[in-house]
Every structure is written in C-alpha cells, then in structure tokens.
Amino acid sequence: MLEAATLDVGGQCFGPFSLQVAPGERIAVLGPSGAGKSSLLSLLSCERRPAGGLVRFKDRAPEAWPLADLSRHRAVLPQAGDVAFGLQTELVIGLGRVARLPDPHLASIVASSASLARAAHLLGRRFDTLSGGERARVQLARLFAQLWDEQGGLILVDEPLAALDPGLQCDLLDSLDRYAGARQHALIAILHDINQALTGFDRLLLIRQGRLLADLPATPQAVPALESLYDLRLSCFTDRHGALVVAPLRPPRSGAEAIGWPREAQA
Numbered sequence: 001m002l003e004a005a006t007l008d009v010g011g012q013c014f015g016p017f018s019l020q021v022a023p024g025e026r027i028a029v030l031g032p033s034g035a036g037k038s039s040l041l042s043l044l045s046c047e048r049r050p051a052g053g054l055v056r057f058k059d060r061a062p063e064a065w066p067l068a069d070l071s072r073h074r075a076v077l078p079q080a081g082d083v084a085f086g087l088q089t090e091l092v093i094g095l096g097r098v099a100r101l102p103d104p105h106l107a108s109i110v111a112s113s114a115s116l117a118r119a120a121h122l123l124g125r126r127f128d129t130l131s132g133g134e135r136a137r138v139q140l141a142r143l144f145a146q147l148w149d150e151q152g153g154l155i156l157v158d159e160p161l162a163a164l165d166p167g168l169q170c171d172l173l174d175s176l177d178r179y180a181g182a183r184q185h186a187l188i189a190i191l192h193d194i195n196q197a198l199t200g201f202d203r204l205l206l207i208r209q210g211r212l213l214a215d216l217p218a219t220p221q222a223v224p225a226l227e228s229l230y231d232l233r234l235s236c237f238t239d240r241h242g243a244l245v246v247a248p249l250r251p252p253r254s255g256a257e258a259i260g261w262p263r264e265a266q267a
Contacts (some may be wrong), residue, residue, distance in 0.1 A: 004209060005053035007039050008094060014039040014210040016053055023152045024184040026177065028197035028218065031207035031229060037190045038079070040207060041156050045076045058156065071099040073240050074154040077139060079162075086128040089119070089138050096146030109148045110141075116139035118168065118178050132163040144179055151183050158190045169193075173200050189225040194226060194234070194246050 006015035014036040021027065021044075030036045042048040043055055046062035055062055058073065075096070093110045097103050115122045121136040122130065127138060140160060148151045160176070161169040177200060180187040191197050197204055198218050206214040206229045214225050220236065223246060227234050233249040 001054070001056040002043060003054040003056075005043050005050040005055050007043055007048055008051040009039060010135055012210065013051070014044075015050075015212075017043065017212050017213060018053075019205070019212070021154070021186045021188065023186055024181060025186045025203065026180070026201040027186070027188045027203045027205060028201040029188065029190045029207060030192075030194070030197055030226070035207045036210040037039045037207050038158055038209045039210070040205070040212075041076070041158055041188065041190060044154070045074060045156050045209045046070060047076070068099040071146065072150060072153075073147075074156065075143045076156040077155075077160050079158045086126045089122050089125050089130070090114070090126055092120075093129050093141045093145050096142040096144075103147075109145050111145035113141040113148060114138075116144050116179060118171060118175070133165070133168065136160065136163045137168075140176070147183065147185060150185075153183065153185045155180055155185050155193070157188075159192065160189065161196075162192075169196070195244075198222070198244055198246065 001021070002017045002019050004018055006013055006017075008014075017040055029040060031037050043050060046057055046065060048054065049062060057065065057070075089197070090110050093113055094106055096113075097106055097109065103109075111120070111123070114123055117137045119134070119141045119142040122134055122138060126236040127135065130138065137164050143155065143157070147155065156174075157176075161172060164172065173196060176187065177187070189201070198220075201218045204216055204218050204222055204226075205212060206216075206225060208229060213229060216222050216225060223234055223236055226246070230248075235247045237245055239245050
C-alpha cells in the first residue's frame with residue numbers, strides 16, 4: 001500500500017503515488033522511458049525509503065521488515081539481472097532460496113522452477129556463458145524458486161521479457177500468470193507492450209514525468225488514456241480469436257520522405 005508516497009532520486013522527486021494492491025491482482029505499469037516506473041517499483045519492494053508519505057507491505061512499514069523475512073514474502077526481478085561470477089545456473093536459481101536455508105526441498109524446487117521458466121535445459125551451464133534470453137529465463141526461475149512455497153506474496157518484475165522472442169514471451173507470461181494465480185501472489189510488472197498489458201493484466205498504472213496519471217482497468221476503454229500517455233494514435237481491432245489488438249498509427253509521410261530522400265533534396 002502506498003499513500004502519497006514520494007521518492008527523491010538525485011534531487012528529482014517522483015510521486016506522490018497512492019495505490020492499494022489486492023492478493024492475486026495483476027497490475028501492469030506503463031509509461032515512456034524515464035517516466036519513473038522503476039522508482040515506483042523500488043517503493044513497492046521496500047528497497048527505498050520514501051521521502052514522504054506512507055509505504056506499507058502486509059500492514060508493516062519497510063523498516064519493520066528484516067531483509068530475510070521480506071525476501072520470504074516478496075520477490076523482485078530488476079531490469080539488470082546479471083550476477084558477477086560464473087556460477088552454475090542451478091546455483092543462480094537457488095539464490096532465491098537463501099532466506100530459507102537449510103532447505104531440504106531445494107533441489108526439487110530449483111528443478112521445478114527451471115521447468116516452469118523453460119530453462120530446464122540450461123541446468124548445469126555456467127550463467128556467464130548464456131545468451132541474454134537464456135539469462136532472463138534463469139533469473140525468472142530464481143524468482144519462481146523464491147516464493148514457490150509461499151501464499152499471498154508480492155512479485156515485482158521490471159521488463160522481464162525484453163530479451164525474449166515473441167513466442168517465448170507468450171509462454172513465460174502464461175507461466176508467470178499461472179504461478180502467481182495458484183499462490184494468490186499479487187503481480188506488478190513494468191511493460192512496454194500495450195497488448196500484453198491489456199490482455200494479461202487486471203489494472204494499468206500509467207506513469208509519466210514521475211507522476212501517476214491514471215489507475216484504470218485493463219479494458220478497451222483504456223485506449224484513449226494510453227494514446228494520451230504516449231502522445232500517439234492507436235489503431236484497435238479484434239483478431240480472429242476475439243482478442244483486442246492495439247497498434248500505433250504512424251503519421252503519413254510524403255513520397256520523398258518515404259524513400260529516404262533528404263529534406264534538402266525535396267526543393
């Protein structure tokens with residue numbers, strides 16, 4: 001829960017942010033680059049103390065949470081998920097279980113988490129030999145392992161699918177959704193794909209210039225607000241499966257611009 005929470009980052013103020021998150025709720029955070037989306041996640045994760053306002057997680061202030069206890073209830077997948085050493089992938093996944101050691105179920109949870117993240121074939125590899133997309137899957141498996149045996153937790157992910165091909169993005173969004181739904185974990189994800197946000201989430205948080213512009217249901221009625229958020233026109237249609245599809249409309253160009261002639265040559 002955030003109540004008029006603000007964050008100061010290098011003299012720049014983000015917020016105020018006010019929102020409630022229910023167990024099992026799926027929330028997508030959208031906005032232009034540099035809008036403050038990651039800053040919002042840092043408040044929700046209790047990683048940063050607010051400059052003003054209130055932050056509460058399970059009715060406790062951030063300073064009331066020992067780090068080990070917090071890691072048993074909320075999991076964070078940041079944009080940059082690399083580790084510094086050439087660890088085996090199963091050790092990277094097992095890092096999600098550090099707060100629960102000794103853990104008699106560690107090996108089976110690591111294997112199950114890797115399978116859910118489509119990373120079972122990567123077990124036994126060194127993390128620093130993997131491609132960007134493979135590393136993303138291993139890091140997602142680490143997140144799965146962290147809250148595998150928890151109920152009603154909080155998952156925060158920052159552009160978790162950016163390094164993956166479209167087919168794998170769909171598969172892993174489905175895995176993330178089923179994982180969170182089965183455990184009633186709330187899921188909050190920073191995304192840049194409007195269609196993923198509209199089809200896979202319950203609510204949209206629209207962020208621009210460090211402010212929360214809108215908190216609205218993920219329905220077709222959100223399209224005008226999305227057009228205003230990104231300052232572009234969106235085309236909407238229904239595909240053959242009945243799902244809403246949204247695509248940006250590029251402004252028309254003159255013939256000379258269309259084939260790449262310099263403006264000076266158009267005179």
